[in-house]
Amino acid sequence: GGGGGGGLELWGNQVLTLPLSVFFSLSPYLFPSFFPSLYLPLHFTLSLSLPSPFSLSPSPPFSLLFSLSPSDLNAKGAWSQGYTGRGVVVTILDDGIEKDHPDLATNYDPEASYDVNDGDSDPQPRYTQRNENRHGTRCAGEVAAAANNNVCGVGVAYNTKIGGVRMLDGEVTDMVEAHSLSLNSQHIHIYSASWGPEDDGKTVDGPAKLAKEAFLRGVTEGRGGLGSIFVWASGNGGREKDSCNCDGYTNSIYTLSISSTTQYGMVPWYSEACSSTLATTFSSGNPNEKQIVTTDLRQKCTDSHTGTSASAPLAAGIIALALEANMNLTWRDMQHLVVRTSHPAHLSTDDWSTNGVGRRVSHSYGYGLLDAGAMVALAQNWTSVGPQHQCVLTMLSEPRDISSRLLFSKSLDACWGKPEYVSSLEHVQARLTLSYNHRGNLAILLISPLGTRSTLLAPRYSHTHTSTVEIQRKPHQPHTVSVR
Ligand SMILES: [Ca+2]
Ligand SMILES: [Ca+2]
Numbered sequence: 001g002g003g004g005g006g007g008l009e010l011w012g013n014q015v016l017t018l019p020l021s022v023f024f025s026l027s028p029y030l031f032p033s034f035f036p037s038l039y040l041p042l043h044f045t046l047s048l049s050l051p052s053p054f055s056l057s058p059s060p061p062f063s064l065l066f067s068l069s070p071s072d073l074n075a076k077g078a079w080s081q082g083y084t085g086r087g088v089v090v091t092i093l094d095d096g097i098e099k100d101h102p103d104l105a106t107n108y109d110p111e112a113s114y115d116v117n118d119g120d121s122d123p124q125p126r127y128t129q130r131n132e133n134r135h136g137t138r139c140a141g142e143v144a145a146a147a148n149n150n151v152c153g154v155g156v157a158y159n160t161k162i163g164g165v166r167m168l169d170g171e172v173t174d175m176v177e178a179h180s181l182s183l184n185s186q187h188i189h190i191y192s193a194s195w196g197p198e199d200d201g202k203t204v205d206g207p208a209k210l211a212k213e214a215f216l217r218g219v220t221e222g223r224g225g226l227g228s229i230f231v232w233a234s235g236n237g238g239r240e241k242d243s244c245n246c247d248g249y250t251n252s253i254y255t256l257s258i259s260s261t262t263q264y265g266m267v268p269w270y271s272e273a274c275s276s277t278l279a280t281t282f283s284s285g286n287p288n289e290k291q292i293v294t295t296d297l298r299q300k301c302t303d304s305h306t307g308t309s310a311s312a313p314l315a316a317g318i319i320a321l322a323l324e325a326n327m328n329l330t331w332r333d334m335q336h337l338v339v340r341t342s343h344p345a346h347l348s349t350d351d352w353s354t355n356g357v358g359r360r361v362s363h364s365y366g367y368g369l370l371d372a373g374a375m376v377a378l379a380q381n382w383t384s385v386g387p388q389h390q391c392v393l394t395m396l397s398e399p400r401d402i403s404s405r406l407l408f409s410k411s412l413d414a415c416w417g418k419p420e421y422v423s424s425l426e427h428v429q430a431r432l433t434l435s436y437n438h439r440g441n442l443a444i445l446l447i448s449p450l451g452t453r454s455t456l457l458a459p460r461y462s463h464t465h466t467s468t469v470e471i472q473r474k475p476h477q478p479h480t481v482s483v484r
């Protein structure tokens, strides 16, 4: 790694002016982060070699929750090392949790739960004829459905404590988000969220003031200063060619962004490609492929949980297993473990590439499929990464015009000789201000000193009538998808 020169290329066919500065926050490798108007993330790389992935294990002791091949995320590889989530607390930020569900009741944790919508301590979902508030309960079962009780299936971390925050069943304001993201942060270890800005291929939105503060406070003060862990679904706007980099929640460096692959290892139709995705778990795909089995509203079970909504909680469960293996992991340590143990496996896409340090990465899958067995093995003796250094550099101080294409690059010293010197790169955030009359036509690439190309923004053609980049507050949508 290392922060040498960097290049940023802009392609477009309209006039563009941009006072631009690039914000670097680095350490061993990087992810993206996106923000207000346009600020761009990119993947750089890691400078360590991957531990060899654990082989997928044979028959599991229980039938796992997902009806996909149970060993596919290698949960059994973690269970057989003795890790089942004991002592770890996860909460689901969603439309509530059915706390008396027979497969959730034993692991339910009232201290990890709250009803932000109604301002009370009971997150029980609001029941309707159409059961539209079933989303949180479905996500919760993937993490922590109980084992050996002949109900539904088994959560990835079946001894973890599970709570729910009811916050999507009402107006989702900045204050509602902030309250949810910072709930009981000395007790809750992991927050799982499967929602975000509208997946319409036009919206560019992210956390506003209070939610931004909550993320920052979470990672600096949560969990006794080790940092709250925020797991985020990458979004379901694939059909609209939406980019998850236009979603400032999943794109934040403070969230672990999770995408989906199908039972047969294909990119699902709802999947969004972007450089901020870190890793992948299974979820629904074509009608002939299996969906996710989990707990459902009204004390039922379902075998049809779908979309990236179903992927983030599976990742949260795996992260809970890793945390049990080493409770001293910081929020950044956990990102390192995910990057280093995820692997391309059999996942299909035409954009696998090898980054500057030899790691395989894809805009659809991040670093690939999560591997629970490898995560806990690496977690056990993990030495915490050093403090985060943030080096802020200005790439361009004057506005520039582009006609059809703009390329600029600059050699950077990564704050050499200063306390904020970055010796190995972890995250890059590019902050770019531009005006452009068809922002949907824009493509923005970032090229690392070692030649790794990250697509910060791919064209979103739904977008061609938007005149300027602006932040809009819109109601949040849970990432539910229906099968075509
Ligand atoms: Ca309530
Ligand atoms: Ca069960």
Ligand SMILES: [Ca+2]
Residues within 6 Å of the ligand: 196, 197, 198, 199, 200, 234, 235, 236, 237, 242, 243, 244, 247, 272
């Ligand atoms: Ca999206």
Ligand SMILES: [Ca+2]
Residues within 6 Å of the ligand: 232, 249, 250, 251, 252, 253, 254, 255, 256, 257, 276
């Ligand atoms: Ca993220």
